[in-house]
Amino acid sequence: MATRSTIMDTNSFRPEMAAALDPRTRRLTEERSVLGPAYRLFYRNPVHLVRGQGARLWDADGVEYLDVYNNVASVGHANPRVVDAMTRQASALNTHTRYLHENILNYAEDILSTMPPEIDRIMFQCTGSEANDLAVRVAQTYTGGEGVIVTAEAYHGNSALTSKLSPALGTAQELGLTMRTIPTPDTYRLVIDGKPADECTAQEFGAWMAGEVRKAVADMERHGIRFAALLADSIFSSDGVYPDPVGYLQPVIDTVHELGGVWIADEVQPGFTRTGDAFWGFERQGIVPDVVTSGKPMANGLPTSLMATRHEVLEPFAASIPYFNTFGGNPVCMAAAQETLNVMRDEDTMGNAKRVGAIFKQAVTDLMADHPCIGDVRGAGLYIGCEIVAPGTKDPDQPTALDILETLRDHHVLTSVCGRFGNILKLRPPLVFTEDDVDMFISAFATTLEELGC
Template sequence: MAVRSTIMDTNSFRPEMESALDPQTRQLTRERAVLGPAYRLFYRKPVHLVRGRGSHLWDADGVEYLDVYNNVASVGHCNPRVVEAITRQASMLNTHTRYLHENVLHYAEDILSTMPDEVNRIMFQCTGSEANDLAIRVAQSYTGGQGVIVTHEAYHGNSALTSKLSPALGTAQSLGLRMRMIPTPDTYRVEIAGQVANECSPEVFGGWMADQLAQAVADMKRHGIKFAAFLADSIFSSDGVYPAPVGYLKPVIDKVHELGGVFIADEVQPGFTRTGDAFWGFQRHGVVPDLVTSGKPMANGLPTSLMAARAEVLEPFASSVPYFNTFGGNPVCMAAAQATLDVMRDEDTMGNAKKVGGVFMKALKEFQAEHACIGDLRGAGLYIACEIVKPGTKDPDQRKALDILESLRGNRVLTSVCGRYGNILKLRPPLVFSEDDVDWFSTAFGKTLKECGE
């Protein structure tokens, strides 16, 4: 099967690979046929996981792995405080938000306290796709427009609406006729007036990106489409992870507002203390969104998501369209979300992300100095991109990146790739990642690079 989706097909198992599998794994992959052909498995030899704790996972044979990819279990796999909160609430009641319950109200107030004062309303869903879907509807109702702008390799969900705004899903996924894409903010390759973007000031680089957005809005206008929203993940995760220069989003968001649109900050990946600089990724750039969405990390893996909004932006939609999500904001998920937030505060996951992320980046830079295939390293906190290139160039080397992934899997380290060319190692572990875990990764990475001829 030809590679079509950068986030789904790059690091994936294909049926023609099954001859290399042991009998049990081969049988399990065959039994997955009942799920239909749309699903994907990681790795040429899929991993059969049965247990997790913190940043560590165990397979069915008892082999231990280091998880350097999973932001869903944000405070660690099977965090005991989250498990206890889930168990306690599930033993009493689980129902929906058309009844009164303290959990949803307490959590709503608590999570809003982490956001700018202007963002003062919140609604709950089950998935990030649902949160982004709702945010787009709210933005369109507020602005009276339909046009949405995203970046070239963005991923924002699986609903009928959000999938058409997710070019990372690949060539088989049709995109919306009223959407436009602007270039990935590729600070490694973009040049502005002869200067590489990663050497530019936030104002210069942000000005370049704002110009790209203005051109997209002008094209919408020529086609009779009114601009509604710029939807972006503030660390541009699927695009390849571009966190710096800090502040470059401010000129972009200023341009969004100047042109009559709203900014939807998709915080599924950069939010919840991951960058080590702020609770939310957008806060690093000194901007206040009109709408904020999040999902995966907020309840440590339970299907929970949110859409927060400025009251005046939410009003036109909410005063005219009733919204009900049966399990969005249910007491069990809210208990899990509250426990997750409490752990983040009590164990200072933001401080840990900054400290351990710094140690992690330092270790990677030592490898970069010795291995020409590592073209660029960039990141914030516990979100790091390691770009694999053909030595002496900036040409992406997807084959080498995938070989490195497979070798890391053999050395009991799990991660994946991202970016337009599928050549960027996406290092995004649980927020409880430790310096000992960095040592484990470094040992495995050194061995992997030798195995891959580096």
């Protein structure tokens, strides 16, 4: 029996759905066979997009959609300033990092200025997978260990190394023999020492998670594995969006250090002002990681990523192993990354994420009273998780969540789901999301819930 991946298959088109499609859409799905069967499309009726602007998208028939999912186009689809910056640089030169060029140096200094002073070295790649791959190698060289801890539904990439650290890829994905998982920090369902997790203090919740890290490391040691790193996304995106309580990660990072490991902060999703409270997700939690990674949101979608770290952590790896990534840090991507950062500052995307995100979260929360299928609404800034459950319970209701996604698509709103059970609406729009965009989403969401009777 075929296995399913929560991150790839939950909201996906399958060939047996083709008969219900219009001829043009069916033809395009059939022609994708040249790409092989591993790729996935969103929706039972896939969307054929041809243009974007801000948080809006248009399909081949000119129908307008609202994008409530795409964090990659962080400062908006086809942002004119980013397009201009990349076009000007592409018209002059694009080459690799074995020649001198100002763009990579200027951006390196600028982006490091947003991080804690302890983080003082940076290397560039093309994808988040590559950044996490390198981060793990650096951590293993520094600590002399191999063991890596991730959360139960984490996704950290699709390289040979990072796919084995990504339980969200599904049961068909072989996980690393030296990796261990700890439970999702589920503030909605967990009970800690008889106390509901959402009633715990940050210290209590952090102590629970630190205890889970200790268990994982103890199991590694029983199997002759030396602990190297905890690799975590500080908003636990794939696990189901768990940003709170603020401050609970400090006891966890203290425990990681006590046990001889380093903390790798995967900031592809919570970074670059998304939480509204800080530029980086880890910063919101008040911790200073040993390694930071990020990906395509840093250049508004161009293939760009980073791994930043403390110099002493990088030194053992860098002093012994030459590293070269042909187009990681190329002048065009660096120009796009620099202009994306400029736009974030000039347009105050952090302030917008905080202000509009609060309005957005409250508007979704307000629907709970009339729609008992909404069990929980949580999030920070422009990252919101809306948990769909069987009314009157905390039982996850994936079929209803998927019906909501498909009906939202019919009402021209695009988003997806996350979490172990694929029942949590993942509301993660571009950082330029406006109050008008919130209104469009809420109108479509309320209508969807009414139509589905939930």
